[in-house]
Amino acid sequence: MKTSIIRKALAGLVAAGTLLSVSACGLQGDAANSGSGSDSGDTVNIGVIYPKTGQYAEYGKLFQQGFDLAVEKVNKDGGVKGKKLGLKYFDTQSDAKQDAAVAPKLVADKSIIAVVGDYASPASAAASPTFQQAGLVHYGFNNSAPTFTETGDHVWTPQIGQDKYQKANADIVAKKAKKISVVYIENDWGKQAYQYFKEEAEKNGTQIVYESSYLPDSTDLSPILIPARDAKPDAVVDIGYGPDGALVINTLRDKLGYTGPYFGGQETKEFLDLAGKNAEGAIITGSFSATGTKDAKAQQFVKDFNAKYGNNPGNFEVTAYQAIIDLAYAANKTEPTREGIQKGLQTVTDFPLYQGNGGTFKFNLKNRRADNIEPILLIAKDGKFQQYEG
Structure with missing residues (x-):
């Protein structure tokens, strides 16, 4: 409405x-x-x-x-x-x-x-x-x-739609973790996407031990990521765009010593460049794989x-x-x-x-x-x- x-x-x-x-x-x-x-x-x-x-x-x-x-x-x-x-x-x-x-x-x-x-x-x-x-x-x-x-x-x-994307996201997370910390971008898209993720996570029995949003132009996410780490999750999930996805994982890895699984980021050169070695192992939902597609056209x-x-x-x-x-x-x-x-x-x-x-x-x-x-x-x-x- x-x-x-x-x-x-x-x-x-x-x-x-x-x-x-x-x-x-x-x-x-x-x-x-x-x-x-x-x-x-x-x-x-x-x-x-x-x-x-x-x-x-x-x-x-x-x-x-x-x-x-x-x-x-x-x-x-x-x-x-x-x-x-x-x-x-x-x-x-x-x-x-x-x-x-x-x-x-x-x-x-x-x-x-x-x-x-x-x-x-x-x-x-x-x-x-x-x-x-x-x-x-x-x-x-x-x-x-x-x-x-x-x-x-x-x-x-x-x-x-984000309803489909976040179902796939929550389902793969459920295979890797029983309890998770989730952060998401504070805009209409991010809030809506997180609600879809949260609903599917609850259906899967995944426990969200910590959640927080962040502003799109944030430069320091330590205040919300310290409690995310301290909740001792099996994995951290970020629902956002590429640059903030890189900021989240770089803060977790380089400043806060988090070494567990990470679900977040976007399939762009910008994310990979910004996250560097910290991007390794990040899992995202997408719609296309240049090396994996079997469709002739x-x-x-x-x-x-x-x-x-x-x-x-x-x-x-x-x-x-x-x-x-x-x-x-x-x-x-x-x-x-x-x-x-x-x-x-x-x-x-x-x-x-x-x-x-x-x-x-x-x-x-x-x-x-x-x-x-x-x-x-x-x-x-x-x-x-x-x-x-x-």
Whole structure:
């Protein structure tokens, strides 16, 4: 109910124009820098709201690699119904105020047939009401908050929900530990994710001997991690993002002498670089393994990604790549228009799936989430993540 009220309030503010004065470094877009967006009649565009700068810039970089590679593939394969596909990038820093402020600009650009992004669910949700009112599909490819699609029928996501992610997380933790300390990031996503984890942990009989949240911009977590260690848990669990996951494990290992199992972090170079040797053995839930996938098209994606960027893709790159492939697939099944994208998402039942075990997927029309994408487990080993069978 609280989330619904906030969304309605944001929609009203946008409609009144009161958010348009917000200073956002990407409000004019940076399509010219992307080299793919165009206003010519033979090109249709997908709008991208993402964090090119700011605290989440690492994710923006990974997303852009996936987006750009996907557009190359789509256009190499003939584009969408004879038209070229382009991207128009808008840097929002994944900040809710900036997302809400930039949304009307994307709506006004008639060359944009759909929007993908943002990184964080709260930021994305701030823009959704504007896209919904305009009949423009908002494809929140990275938004795992189960309530994300509640804004309306033009809001979709193929992302695995936190209910599924945290069930998998709690289940693997239960195999390794009977009593645990849990810390989690203090935002809507973190609190919701922790509740899902806690419910599953209780079902599994896992005892949570200590719990605490922390602020997203924390620099010293010792005050909450000392009691987490002193509770003598069999394992420590962090529910958060990559940088804070590294801060948690570095504090535990280097300052507090904790040597037990750790569940936390994210599959990014940033996490591995920040955590260093302390990342070894960290277990996370994910949706893709470049070295473990057995799906032929996913294996080809890995080869193409390596050829372009010189390294294997991870979860964030593949979800960004798949988002563009999904929307192009919908456009080719119907037509490359705003109406065509919506119709395609409603009717297509064989979207090519790169995540999980591959194959194809379709959307559940009741909640506009993917029906059959399941999480996998990943473990940090020898400085990189690989699939973990548990």
